[in-house]
Amino acid sequence: MEHFPALMIVLPLLAAPVAAALPNGRLPWLLTTAVSWGVLAMACFLLATVLGTGPISYEMGGWAPPWGIEFRIDTLNAFVLLIVAGIGAVVTPFAGPSARAEIPQRLQSLFYCLFLLTYTGLLGITATGDIFNMFVFLEISSLSSYALIALGRDRRALTAAYQYLIMGTIGATFFLIGVGLLYSVTGTLNIADLAERLPALEEARVVHTAFAFLVAGIALKLALFPLHLWLPNAYTYAPSAVSAFIAATATKVAVYVMIRVLFTVFGVEFSLGEMPLQPILVVLSVIGVVVTSLMAINQLDAKRLLAYSSVAQLGYMAIGIAFGTTLGLTAAITHVFNHALMKGALFLALGAVAYRIGSTRIHDMAGLAKVMPWTILAFAIGGLSLVGVPLTAGFISKWYLISAALEQGWWWLAVIMLITSLFAVMYVWKVIEVAWFRDLPESRADVREAPLSLLVPVWVLVAANVWFGIDTRFSAGVAARAAEALLGVAP
Amino acid sequence: MMQHHQILRVVTKFNLPLIMLFGLYVQFHGDFGPGGGFQAGVIIAAAFVLYALVFGLDHAREVAPEGALKIFSALGVLIYGGTGVLNMLLGGNFLDYNTLSPAHPAHGQHYGILAIEFGVGMTVSSTLTLIFFVLSGRKERGGDD
Numbered sequence: 001m002e003h004f005p006a007l008m009i010v011l012p013l014l015a016a017p018v019a020a021a022l023p024n025g026r027l028p029w030l031l032t033t034a035v036s037w038g039v040l041a042m043a044c045f046l047l048a049t050v051l052g053t054g055p056i057s058y059e060m061g062g063w064a065p066p067w068g069i070e071f072r073i074d075t076l077n078a079f080v081l082l083i084v085a086g087i088g089a090v091v092t093p094f095a096g097p098s099a100r101a102e103i104p105q106r107l108q109s110l111f112y113c114l115f116l117l118t119y120t121g122l123l124g125i126t127a128t129g130d131i132f133n134m135f136v137f138l139e140i141s142s143l144s145s146y147a148l149i150a151l152g153r154d155r156r157a158l159t160a161a162y163q164y165l166i167m168g169t170i171g172a173t174f175f176l177i178g179v180g181l182l183y184s185v186t187g188t189l190n191i192a193d194l195a196e197r198l199p200a201l202e203e204a205r206v207v208h209t210a211f212a213f214l215v216a217g218i219a220l221k222l223a224l225f226p227l228h229l230w231l232p233n234a235y236t237y238a239p240s241a242v243s244a245f246i247a248a249t250a251t252k253v254a255v256y257v258m259i260r261v262l263f264t265v266f267g268v269e270f271s272l273g274e275m276p277l278q279p280i281l282v283v284l285s286v287i288g289v290v291v292t293s294l295m296a297i298n299q300l301d302a303k304r305l306l307a308y309s310s311v312a313q314l315g316y317m318a319i320g321i322a323f324g325t326t327l328g329l330t331a332a333i334t335h336v337f338n339h340a341l342m343k344g345a346l347f348l349a350l351g352a353v354a355y356r357i358g359s360t361r362i363h364d365m366a367g368l369a370k371v372m373p374w375t376i377l378a379f380a381i382g383g384l385s386l387v388g389v390p391l392t393a394g395f396i397s398k399w400y401l402i403s404a405a406l407e408q409g410w411w412w413l414a415v416i417m418l419i420t421s422l423f424a425v426m427y428v429w430k431v432i433e434v435a436w437f438r439d440l441p442e443s444r445a446d447v448r449e450a451p452l453s454l455l456v457p458v459w460v461l462v463a464a465n466v467w468f469g470i471d472t473r474f475s476a477g478v479a480a481r482a483a484e485a486l487l488g489v490a491p
Numbered sequence: 492m493m494q495h496h497q498i499l500r501v502v503t504k505f506n507l508p509l510i511m512l513f514g515l516y517v518q519f520h521g522d523f524g525p526g527g528g529f530q531a532g533v534i535i536a537a538a539f540v541l542y543a544l545v546f547g548l549d550h551a552r553e554v555a556p557e558g559a560l561k562i563f564s565a566l567g568v569l570i571y572g573g574t575g576v577l578n579m580l581l582g583g584n585f586l587d588y589n590t591l592s593p594a595h596p597a598h599g600q601h602y603g604i605l606a607i608e609f610g611v612g613m614t615v616s617s618t619l620t621l622i623f624f625v626l627s628g629r630k631e632r633g634g635d636d
Contacts, residue, residue, distance in 0.1 A: 006575075006585040014572040017565030062587035 001045070005058040005071040005127055008042040008081070011035055012120040020113035024105055028112035029096045035116065036088040039123065043085035047078040051478070057129070065129070066190035072129030076482035079333065080126045080256045083340050087248040088119050090344065094457040095241035098351050102153055102239045111151060115245070117144035122253045131179050131265070132189045134257065138175065138221070141253075142168045145246055149238040160233035167230040171220030178214030181206050182265075194265050202270055211275055214261050222254035224281075224318055225288020228311040235307035240351030243303060247310055248344035252336045255317050259332070262321065263486040272324040281322035286416055289315035293423035302353075302431050303360045306346055309386065309427060312420065313339050316401055319413070323404050329483035331400035334476045338385070338393035338468060345382035345461035349375050352450035352458060362431055367440030371447045376435045378458045383428035385465040388421050392469040396476060496545070503545045510538040518612045522601065528608035532615025539620040548627055557624060560617040567614025574606045 015035045019028040050056060050073055058071040073081070095115065103111050121141025128134050146168065150161035183189055185206050186197040201207050223231040231251075235243050262271040272278045289312045296308035313335070320332025350360050352375045357364060369376040385392035398417065405413040449455070468475045518531030543551035575586040583590035588603025 003579050003585065007579075010572055010575060010585060014569060014576070017568040021562055021565045059584055060586060062584045062589060 003058075004042045004046055005056060005073050006060065008039050008046070008085070009071075009120055009124045009127060011038055011042075012116045012123065016113045016116035016120065019109055019116055022109050024108040026096070028109040029092070029099070032112045032116055033092045033096070036085070036092045036119070039119075040082075040085040040089040043078070043082045046073055047082050047478070050075055050078040051481070066188050066193035069133050070129040070190060070192075071127050072192065073127060074482075075478060075485050076259065076333070077126045077256065079478050079482055080253065080336070081123060083252060083337055084119070084122050084126060084249045087245060087340055087344050090457045090460055091241055091245045091248075091348070094244070094348055094351065094454055097451060097453050098241045098355055099239060101355055102241075103151055107151065111148070111239075114144045114148045114151075115242070117141070118148060118245070118250075122249050125253050126256055129191050130189050131182070131191055131194065135172065135176050135179055138172055138257075141250065142172060142221075145242075145250060148242045148246075149234050151242070152237040152239050154237045156233070157237035160230075160237045164230040164234045167220055167227070171217045171227075174213045174217030174220065176217075178210045178212075178217060181210035181213065185210075191260065191265055195267065198266060198270075202274065208275065211266060211271070215258075215277065218254060218258045218261060221251075222258055222318075223251055223311055223314055225284055225292060225311060225315060228288070228292065228314075231311055232304055232307040235310065235347075236301060236304040240347070240354050244344055244347035244351060247306070247347050248340040251310065251314055252340050255314070255321075255332070255336050258318075259321060259329070259486065263329070268324050268487060272322070278322050278324065281318050282413075285315040285318040285322065286413070288312065289319075289420050290416065290423075293420045293427070296427040297423060297430065299427075300363065301361050302350055302365065303347070305362070305427055305431065306343065306350070309424065310339075310343060312424075313343070313386075316397070316417070320401055320404060323408060325404060325407065326480070326483045326487055327400065327407055328404040329486060330476065330480045331397060331404045333479035333482055334400055334472075335397035337475050337479065338397045338465075341393050341461055341464050341468065342382050342385040345458060345465055346379060346386065348454075348458045348461060349379040349382060352454045353379075355454060356447050356450055357444065362434050365431065365435045366438035367435070367444070368447070369436040370440050371444065372449050374455055375450050375458065376432075378455075378462045379435070380428075380432055381462050382465060383432060385469065387424045387428055390469070391466065393465045393475070395469055396472050400476065499545055503541060507538055507542060510541070511535060514538065514612075514616075518608065519605070521608050522604050528611025528613075529615050531608075532612040533619060535612070535616040536619035536623070539616075540623050543623065543627070548624070552624065555617075555620055557621065560621045560624075563617035564614050564621060567610040567612070567617070570610030570613065571607045574603060574610070578603070 012035050015031055019031050022028045022031065046056065055072060055074040057065070059065065060069040060071065099108065099111055118141050121137045121144065124137030125134050125141065128137060146161050146165045149164060150158050179189070182194060185201055185204055186194055188194055188197060198207065220227045235247055238246065262268070292308045292311040292315070296305045296312065299305040299308060317332045317335050320328045320335060323329070353365060353368065353372065354360050356372060357368070381392070385394040388394040388398035398421065402414045402417055405417065514531045514534035517526035517534060518528060521527035521531070539551060539555055542554065578587045578590045579585055581590035586603070588600045589596040590599060591602045592599035
């Protein structure tokens with residue numbers, strides 16, 4: 001039990017080389033599925049422990065922090081760990097049939113090896129309490145996800161992965177430069193220790209520079225407008241299961257890193273008060289939300305449409321962070337959770353469509369609701385959640401965001417959020433209209449409903465969208481506790 | 492292939508064991524001086540690359556089959572991680588080498604670092620060789636140079 005913080009990273013890390021060595025076939029998939037469920041169980045246990053008894057610290061190699069690497073689990077990262085583990089546990093069963101159809105047979109075991117490494121990296125970034133260790137895990141997850149995206153069956157996946165590689169590497173380099181500068185003035189890499197030493201050095205130019213590098217680097221990884229250009233291609237051309245997994249977890253983990261750096265390492269007064277980050281984040285995110293929502297409306301491919309919508313949703317999270325208030329941060333963290341659920345459900349539904357008709361172009365989905373009613377219904381409910389219709393998870397996030405905006409007296413921001421929700425109605429409707437009301441072309445008359453092995457994961461996430469739209473005690477409740485802990489407000 | 496470069500071939504043959512030996516020295520001397528698994532892995536991989544450059548890719552593949560290299564690259568990671576898990580099973584934290592020799596923690600640190608550096612060296616040398624094989628074998632698989 002006490003080893004869970006390390007074990008939940010070590011388990012997928014060690015399973016990855018085993019999966020690579022296993023023969024191509026079902027075995028690597030079964031191993032990956034078993035590991036992801038094991039990790040989910042550990043994540044649940046950790047969150048329960050943290051909520052019950054407070055933060056957990058784990059000393060790697062028995063070296064006490066701040067000298068050794070510390071894994072530190074508090075409410076915020078236990079929650080993010082649960083999101084990553086939960087999405088992983090739902091996507092891996094889906095990946096079995098989906099990847100068998102999309103990935104060449106000879107690459108199957110390597111596919112699962114890369115998948116497990118991405119998983120390891122994302123969990124590691126979230127669990128670690130050491131900022132350099134965070135960079136290392138960032139690279140593990142990024143390098144393996146570049147390769148995963150390149151496995152898409154469209155040859156354009158290669159250029160998409162290359163684009164992501166260049167942008168991601170620049171982002172990681174900026175992050176590392178920031179970490180290096182901080183180390184040069186404080187002599188420590190432990191996040192808690194940094195947070196203690198930095199307030200005395202706030203006047204130093206080096207610290208300001210480090211802050212700028214860290215924020216720019218994370219913003220690249222987070223696909224904050226206008227640094228989002230790598231994201232639409234990467235999500236569009238990646239294999240279906242990979243799109244769902246990365247869309248629901250990778251950028252969320254980047255949001256976590258942003259929150260950790262701004263609020264834990266530097267502290268809210270410095271990040272949003274002393275440095276001019278608040279206007280930058282708000283202006284960029286608002287432009288980003290509007291522009292990328294409009295771009296989503298113009299897309300011809302459903303996956304690409306969802307990718308642009310992801311950039312818009314990340315903009316909402318950035319706005320939530322920029323408020324710097326408990327309510328704003330609660331909104332951002334809740335949206336991290338809810339957005340993972342809705343984008344997971346939507347991308348998985350599209351994965352089921354791709355499994356049957358081999359395409360996700362909106363034009364090709366004409367009349368599909370007649371032959372794949374359950375898949376399209378799942379997409380529709382996920383879409384409603386994305387729009388923010390009451391009784392879905394999306395409504396809860398929007399509610400908190402708008403309350404946070406009104407609390408600041410920024411009514412214009414609330415208006416913009418309502419308008420962009422209308423844009424979301426337009427782009428979701430665009431897919432639904434074609435799939436539901438167009439005639440099914442003759443050539444597709446023999447298409448059948450997606451198999452149960454694909455439908456079950458999709459509907460698990462759809463059900464979660466509805467559940468957490470009604471019962472917010474868990475999602476918003478834990479998010480509020482995490483926000484209070486970050487801002488130092490007594491719970 | 493360099494059939495006619497007699498001197499090059501003889502000198503290479505003479506040097507290969509020395510390169511390997513130096514690689515092993517860097518590997519196992521890593522805890523006293525500069526060096527360690529990564530550097531040693533690179534040096535040992537350089538020996539394979541040199542062999543492939545002088546004697547041709549086909550001969551190099553006979554010496555180091557790609558399948559075996561894949562297994563070794565995976566095995567190295569397992570040795571590293573396995574050491575950590577062993578420490579956990581012995582009652583310590585992940586990678587707490589003291590548990591390897593509770594009576595003499597310093598010895599435990601010594602064994603632990605040797606084991607994980609061995610894993611690093613194995614993975615690095617076989618992965619680098621594999622990368623070289625894959626890149627230089629592009630043409631025969633129909634790649635456009």
